[in-house]
Amino acid sequence: MNQALTDLQKRDVKHIWHPCSQMKDYEAFPPIVIKKGQGVWLYDEHDRRYLDAVSSWWVNLFGHANPRISRALSEQAFTLEHTIFANFTHEPAIKVAEKLSALAPEGLHKVFFADNGSSAIEVALKMSFQYHMQTGKTKKKRFLALTDAYHGETIGALSVGGVELYNEVYKPLLLDTVRAKGPDCYRCPFHKEPASCNAPCSRFIEDQLKEHHEEITAVIIEPLIQAAAGMKMYPPIYLQRLRALCSQYDVHLIADEIAVGFGRTGTLFACEQAGISPDFMCLSKGLTGGYLPLSAVLTTDQIYQAFYDDYGTMKAFLHSHSYSGNTLACRVALEVLTMFEEEQVIAMIQQKGERMRELATAAFHEAPYVGEYRQVGLVGAIELVANRKTKEPFPSEERIGYQIYQRALAHGLLIRPLGNVLYFMPPYIISDEEMIFMIETTKETIEQFFQDRRVTVE
Numbered sequence: 109m110n111q112a113l114t115d116l117q118k119r120d121v122k123h124i125w126h127p128c129s130q131m132k133d134y135e136a137f138p139p140i141v142i143k144k145g146q147g148v149w150l151y152d153e154h155d156r157r158y159l160d161a162v163s164s165w166w167v168n169l170f171g172h173a174n175p176r177i178s179r180a181l182s183e184q185a186f187t188l189e190h191t192i193f194a195n196f197t198h199e200p201a202i203k204v205a206e207k208l209s210a211l212a213p214e215g216l217h218k219v220f221f222a223d224n225g226s227s228a229i230e231v232a233l234k235m236s237f238q239y240h241m242q243t244g245k246t247k248k249k250r251f252l253a254l255t256d257a258y259h260g261e262t263i264g265a266l267s268v269g270g271v272e273l274y275n276e277v278y279k280p281l282l283l284d285t286v287r288a289k290g291p292d293c294y295r296c297p298f299h300k301e302p303a304s305c306n307a308p309c310s311r312f313i314e315d316q317l318k319e320h321h322e323e324i325t326a327v328i329i330e331p332l333i334q335a336a337a338g339m340k341m342y343p344p345i346y347l348q349r350l351r352a353l354c355s356q357y358d359v360h361l362i363a364d365e366i367a368v369g370f371g372r373t374g375t376l377f378a379c380e381q382a383g384i385s386p387d388f389m390c391l392s393k394g395l396t397g398g399y400l401p402l403s404a405v406l407t408t409d410q411i412y413q414a415f416y417d418d419y420g421t422m423k424a425f426l427h428s429h430s431y432s433g434n435t436l437a438c439r440v441a442l443e444v445l446t447m448f449e450e451e452q453v454i455a456m457i458q459q460k461g462e463r464m465r466e467l468a469t470a471a472f473h474e475a476p477y478v479g480e481y482r483q484v485g486l487v488g489a490i491e492l493v494a495n496r497k498t499k500e501p502f503p504s505e506e507r508i509g510y511q512i513y514q515r516a517l518a519h520g521l522l523i524r525p526l527g528n529v530l531y532f533m534p535p536y537i538i539s540d541e542e543m544i545f546m547i548e549t550t551k552e553t554i555e556q557f558f559q560d561r562r563v564t565v566e
Contacts, residue, residue, distance in 0.1 A: 317357045475555075
């Protein structure tokens with residue numbers, strides 16, 4: 109896309125270094141300047157609109173400029189915007205902690221606030237390690253994580269991540285993590301169908317726990333969906349087996365629900381579908397409905413008690429952020445959680461998830477370059493392949509997904525890809541008409557891209 113840059117675009121590329129971007133791409137494809145949002149739509153400076161099918165990096169639950177959330181934020185801003193959270197507190201934080209404790213899987217009664225997903229992961233890793241140091245298990249200094257895992261981009265979070273795109277260059281700085289092969293249902297080495305799967309791939313993590321459990325403090329996992337890996341989805345029985353293994357080998361289980369929490373998988377938390385309780389649950393993204401940065405780590409009374417002592421013992425968890433428990437963010441989170449209670453959101457997600465599955469299955473079932481359409485809750489993923497029979501992927505350097513993403517934007521649709529995987533993670537308020545537009549525009553864009561590509565190759 110070659111075009112004359114607007115004044116705002118020129119000022120942007122002069123000073124701003126964007127995330128997850130090769131900035132040289134911006135020479136040919138400059139940043140789109142968004143001036144407002146309304147519902148599932150984003151509007152640029154030329155009044156062109158784009159359906160936000162990825163919920164602006166998976167955070168927006170109830171639509172842009174949601175009147176109810178905006179009103180709560182505005183009212184709070186005129187009362188108290190922020191206060192130090194050490195030895196001080198405020199009602200929004202108290203109420204959010206109470207609600208999270210009541211809604212979370214059994215046993216998660218303590219809430220530690222941070223300000224983004226990566227920070228929540230760091231908190232959980234540090235808590236688990238310090239717990240074992242303070243309970244006499246001083247050999248436990250390593251973490252176990254899955255291949256293709258993604259848990260954030262701070263150093264600790266990268267250490268337990270397994271997507272080389274993000275962590276390869278930093279490996280000399282990273283923690284020595286034990287790695288186990290993660291579930292890959294589309295390319296299952298055991299040739300199992302997810303519906304009848306008893307998670308034989310859990311043996312990979314079991315083997316590592318057998319060998320290393322004395323030195324492992326925690327296993328960390330993204331429940332049901334390895335998101336940044338390409339929306340890899342797996343059945344709940346895997347989580348059940350993992351919970352049993354962690355208990356058997358005296359290893360903590362950290363559930364990274366940052367992307368999948370708050371209804372995305374069709375239940376409030378993904379762990380619910382497996383009927384398990386982790387030792388730590390990390391939350392962020394949808395917690396504030398896409399309005400403000402906030403994260404929370406939920407843990408058990410048992411872990412909390414290992415830090416509870418006289419100050420002189422130096423057992424306290426001395427981890428902090430200037431914006432921990434930010435009042436504005438907590439007030440917005442409180443409104444979001446209240447909306448879940450009052451507006452039958454989970455039932456709405458389940459109903460719309462079934463509708464999205466129906467539409468997408470019809471659209472992509474026999475598409476020549478679609479290897480698989482998979483879905484959990486209101487998360488759907490299209491895996492594009494060079495050969496459907498062999499499941500051969502397109503070479504990453506061809507950037508197939510990126511090219512389709514660019515074309516979709518020209519048709520008013522935002523479907524930012526993960527490599528060769530296009531995905532849908534729309535705001536929960538998406539209407540049936542908007543969902544049809546999302547699916548049909550994606551189908552047409554894919555078809556046109558491969559038609560043009562064949563002409564070019566020939």
